Amino acid sequence: MNWHWVRNAPTTAWNGNGSAMTAVTSSPASSPASPAPELRQQFLAGMSNAAATVNVVTTDGPAGRFGVTVSAMASVSADTPKPTLLVCVHNKSSAAAAILANGVFCVNVLRDDQSYISDTFAGRIKTADGDKFSCAHWVNDITGSPRVIDPLVGFGCRVTHSELIGTHHVVFGAVEEIFTAGSGSPLIYANRAYGTPARMDVRVIDGIGEAKPLRLGVFHSFGPYVVPKVLEKLATEGAAIDLKLLEGDQRKILEGLKTGEIDLALAYDFDLGADIGIERLTALEPYVLLPEHHPLAARAALKLAELVDEPMILLDSPPSSNYFLSLFSEKQLTPKVRLRTASFEMVRGLVGAGFGYSLLATKPASPVSYDGRALTTRPIRDKSTPAYLALITRKGEKLTGAAAAFAIACRGLFAKP
Secondary structure (H helix, E strand, O other), rough: OOOOOOOOOOEEEEOOOOOOOOOOOOOOOOOOOOOHHHHHHHHHOOOOOOEEEEEEEEEOOOOOEEEEEOOEEEEEEEEOOEEEEEEEEOOOOHHHHHHHHHHHEEEEOEOOOOOHHHHHOOOOOOOOOOOHHHHOEEEEEOOOEEEEOOOOEEEEEEEEEEEEOOEEEEEEEEEEEEEEOOOOOOEEEEEOEEEEOOOEEEEEEOOOOOOOEEEEEEEEOOOOHHHHHHHHHHHHHHHHEEEEEEOOOOHHHHHHHHOOOOOEEEEOOOOOOOOOEEEEEEOOEEEEEEEEHHHHOOOOEEEEHHHHOOEEEEEEEOHHHHHHHHHHHHHOOEEEEEEOOOHHHHHHHHHOOOOOOEOOOOOOOOEOOOOOOOOEEEEOOOOOOEEEEEEEOOOOOOHHHHHHHHHHHHHHHHHHO
């Protein structure tokens, strides 16, 4: 899965009744002068890479019913009289004043399918009736604060103290009630986008005996078209494999190899470094993806020069983006990139909807987008550098039995008849 990341998600607050509120002052704290603008921007850029859960913090009481989206929520200690957590809310948010005045709040940790709730309380989405709470179903927790009826986790808290640091109130809460859904994945925010953890532990067992562990990494765009076939082949041969699968872009796969999180990976053979062992399996020839009724779809093959005036949908997942752009630069051409996305299926969907063409190397069996729109593929007439699908390992390291069996099955899958 690709995954969409934090500085604080927008902290727009809302008054359910539209009534004015009186600001509440938090406990005294020193507020040093703002840092130099350059250092501040570096800090914000750096923190944008720190993934965090997405939470809607709500409150209700004499000061009114409010909610605000925050990503700055953290555990403080489980060993206080009651477990303690903290949230950070901008001092200009009406929700901050209401939380302090009401003395209670609920942290709604959202599931990965609840981003619309986050966007509503961040002000990105407007509800028809103007009531942000109408975007979901709510119950009151033990503190009287609104809790989404089905969050991933809900923490009902009473304010113990708060501190104003810079532009944010750091509010500490004693947890009095915990609701846990029991299943689901958290909504994550990092790199200024939403995402969800991509962990997959699959047990493939056929035959007698204990499963052998295989820690495999795979580049996300072609993994779905390779891994199931290889696992199917191993299963028919009676292999027993306990699979831990890491999916992501090239950077994530390389990090997994170097840290020992995975033993073997399927990736492109670009920019891997001298410490990585590379075994090319097959060439992936780039092609042009078009909507079914695009004027250029009438041609049997296309030159890159015929595409430069058309809007391009770029698969923006390194090294794919660099590779596809390099095909143009080799011909001294510059494409008009209209939209970028790290999602392979999003590329196909945008092309199917008529927003432009794309260059891809992996070709699914079905000529339709995820939402059922017809797509057309055309070869590139220019002589282009192919992309290679490769098995990569830590150079000089012997593969485990399961990893070696997977490598053999991959070679067999791509062996020429």
